[in-house]
Amino acid sequence: MIKQLLRQEWQKALRAPGYYKNLVVSIFLGIFLLYFSAIFLLLGLVLPKILGEVLPSHSPIEVFYGLMLYICIAGLSMRFLMQQLNTLNLPPYQILPIKRSSLVNYLLLKPLFNPVNYMTLLFVIPFSVRLVVSGDISEWQAAALIVAFVFIIWFDSLSASLLKRKFGASSWGILIVVASLAAIASLEYLNVFSFFDISRQLFGFLLSQPYGLLVLLLPVIGVFVLNKQFFAQNYYPEKFNRKVSEKVSSSGDFSFMSRFGQIGELIALELKLILRHKRTKSTLYSSIIFLAYGLLLYPNKTYQDNLSFLFFVAMFVTGTLMVTNGQWIISWDGCHFDCLMTKKIDTRTYIHANYTLLIASNIISFVLTTPYFLFGKQIVFYHIAAFLYNMGVNVIVYLLMAFLNTKRLELSQGSAMNFQGMSYKNFFVVLLVIVFPMVFIAVFSIFKLSEVAVIILGALGLFGLIFHKPLLGICESVFLQRKYALCDGFRKKE
């Protein structure tokens, strides 16, 4: 039975209208994955040496035992934040004579078949092989270590889905995860309570005992049973959807926007859209983290001479809201696009509203990032140039590219690691928006003229702002050319 369900899930993926377009996205992701796999393998090989240098008082394997609890907790929080819940559209199957337990088992066990979950083994295996070769541990211990990691992965992924199903992917959950990680780390750092020592003794003991692995299996079975119990109580979909249907609209009264006429009305609509959907809302929150991106890079001496990179950071930071939310403009109207196209809204007004929204989001991010001015005159210069460039040039690029993306954005899905609604065109945007100015400055810096390049980019932005009316006219005619393709694409649900 489970085999049948897996097969239908596979067919669902293959027959989704966006599959072939998504292929390009998948290839990009695949390259990404290969890169990380290579890094993990390498890490595993050099890890004994690193661990020996960091804590010379312990042997590498002891340090590793000490870290295992941390790896377990980190894996759990990563999965809580990133892992998509394995959902099966239950109702069509519930009415068929399929055993309830098969459906539940399928939902629970499917993530364990996902190879991505086993990425950590990529460094555990070379690490243990290396230690066996150098004679630090026996073959048995190495095997036990690897099996223990498989158990940790099972434990993490099962408990992450349980927590997610129980508490939902609310922003509170994220906060709690971050807070508890911070608490554990500070307890360790202040020498109040050492998880390291506990982990070292615990795993050191268990993995040297013949039956230690069985003890490790117990928590896995425990979580599995808890999961089953959860489903026993919450089998009916209405229980899952309870939170959704009870939710009433409270967020957002933007009636003050109506004084700006139709454009104001449309912007108020987009703001409600952002605040009333999980995906856009969590992206909005995550952009707060992105705003702090500069804090990591500006104080770093190695980047201070790399001017094209500095400009990239300035562009990213001063345009955070546009980078995170702007990529979905137009396509997030996909679910009600026919409404916007048949009501009395001029095409020009619609384009103008989207333009204004992007401009406003840039102004907000720019104001929020003014504290970076404390890093010195150079940063002020870069930020202003990047801001102008974003406002004048990138806003138009984002608009034009949005007309090319004919996939509607499914707004009710979560945001982390969600590539629904993306196509290779989103990568083009990234290329145009990021790579062009960087290359431009890099070329000028060969002749020691990078400051001039930054001024030129800023001036380009200023021109874009001054001539925004004819530019929007171009956008309008492109939109009218693309209108039917957009209508057609947005009608297809994924």
Added chain:
Amino acid sequence: MIEVIGLQKIYNGVAVLNIPSMVIPQGESFGLVGNNGAGKTTFFRLILDLIEASLGEVKINGEKIARRDDWKAFVGSFLDESFLIDFLTPEEFFSFTAKVYGRSEGDLAAFYETMREFFNDEILGGKKLIRDFSKGNQKKVGIAAALIGDPHILVLDEPFTALDPSSQIRLKRMLNELQASKNMTMLISSHDLSHVTEVCKRIVVLNKGVAVKDIFTDQDTLKELEEYFAV
């Protein structure tokens, strides 16, 4: 007045709609019937400029509609749920639509009054979002929103399906009143032959994209249609 001139929609070499010529004068109630895949929704989407005609064109009041905005001021439409903004409450959606058509708060209050019977206290006053409504109530919201701007032309795709029997009767009454009092042109498609003959004075039967019958309703029309569709 809606004029259709040599209109064709071709997908993959197959003409799914082919209407050489058709005129729908102002004030006519025009019913469109046909089995699934006959081209009813395609025809409506072409009239609303949501898909591109392969050949020919549609004119409203003598003006072409393709890639234009002017016609939107006096055409109200509801085809499916993508005509709803489902993350709003009905009030928010109506107020958005009213403002788009330049209607005041007072106009909106008067409009709610005319809709009171049709809504049957199930739509307004709650804090529920449209996406949480049942299909039938979503349909009521969509039909009402199509009427907010006092359209001269109303386009409705399958307005009776998903409505409960009382609401179907109320809708029929409302449409007949609107037609009589405002001389509104109505384009209505339906699978329910008796409903459509009660509301529409002219019935067109589509089959595989071609208008095979174009008749004015009288007491024999329902029988004629039932005979045509009998298998």
